[in-house]
Amino acid sequence: xxxxxxxxxxxAAMITTIVxxxxxxxxxxxxxxxxxxxxxEIRAQSGLKGAIRAxxxxxxxxxxxxxxxxxxxxLLFALSHLNLSLVAPAAASLTLITNAIAGKIFLHENVDRRxxxxxxxxxxxxxxxAH
Amino acid sequence: xxxxxxxxxxxxxxxCLSRGMTSLPPISMAHPMSLLAAVFTxxxxxxxxxxxxxxxSYLTALSWADLTYVLPATAFGNVIVALLAKFWLNEAxxxxxxxxxxxxTVGVGFVAHGxxxxxxxxxxxxxxxxxxxxx
Numbered sequence: 001x002x003x004x005x006x007x008x009x010x011x012a013a014m015i016t017t018i019v020x021x022x023x024x025x026x027x028x029x030x031x032x033x034x035x036x037x038x039x040x041e042i043r044a045q046s047g048l049k050g051a052i053r054a055x056x057x058x059x060x061x062x063x064x065x066x067x068x069x070x071x072x073x074x075l076l077f078a079l080s081h082l083n084l085s086l087v088a089p090a091a092a093s094l095t096l097i098t099n100a101i102a103g104k105i106f107l108h109e110n111v112d113r114r115x116x117x118x119x120x121x122x123x124x125x126x127x128x129x130a131h
Numbered sequence: 132x133x134x135x136x137x138x139x140x141x142x143x144x145x146x147c148l149s150r151g152m153t154s155l156p157p158i159s160m161a162h163p164m165s166l167l168a169a170v171f172t173x174x175x176x177x178x179x180x181x182x183x184x185x186x187x188s189y190l191t192a193l194s195w196a197d198l199t200y201v202l203p204a205t206a207f208g209n210v211i212v213a214l215l216a217k218f219w220l221n222e223a224x225x226x227x228x229x230x231x232x233x234x235x236t237v238g239v240g241f242v243a244h245g246x247x248x249x250x251x252x253x254x255x256x257x258x259x260x261x262x263x264x265x266x
Contacts, residue, residue, distance in 0.1 A: 129231030
């Protein structure tokens with residue numbers, strides 16, 4: 001650990017910031033891609049340039065990328081205060097759960113029992129693997 | 132295929148970046164241009180190319196599948212990297228990591244068996260209309 005040891009609350013606040021901003025980024029990006037439609041079909045109709053144009057003319061996509069960028073810098077900030085072996089697995093696994101909740105609420109995805117169990121298993125698995 | 136690309140490109144890209152950055156001297160805020168120079172080193176360049184590939188295939192996957200389907204499926208990339216590290220780099224894998232590999236594999240198997248996209252009322256109505264006209 002570098003520098004002064006942050007309190008448990010400060011560590012929790014840093015991880016929460018990463019989790020919330022990356023969830024916002026993922027959900028906005030997913031909403032943008034759903035509003036654009038199937039990229040394979042767009043590429044078949046109007047080529048790769050058409051597909052790229054469809055993506056970069058979507059404001060929701062940039063909102064998503066903005067939050068993903070904030071999440072990235074929040075991660076860098078956290079890494080300068082906390083151990084990688086704490087931040088990376090905690091952020092990666094918690095994001096899976098918050099994404100399942102946000103996907104259900106904001107994207108109205110059908111998060112059935114199968115997906116909850118899957119998100120839970122992968123969440124614990126990522127934590128074990130990266131710890 | 133696309134999900135496989137997402138799963139492979141992200142961890143491999145991160146690994147290339149990590150390998151490239153650790154081989155460089157520490158970058159200080161006093162010399163920000165050294166960060167720009169780092170982009171043109173082979174490992175960092177390869178890492179960035181892989182991460183661009185990851186983002187393009189991730190966006191494509193999100194255009195036809197649910198977020199709650201894509202994310203667990205792409206977490207499988209962690210398993211691939213752990214196994215590559217074991218059999219290619221001969222790294223030791225602790226029992227916690229094996230447990231992690233098993234949990235992720237079971238989780239991905241679970242989600243992959245279900246539907247990839249939530250049925251929308253609009254598409255259901257469209258399908259009913261198409262069936263109606265076919266009849």
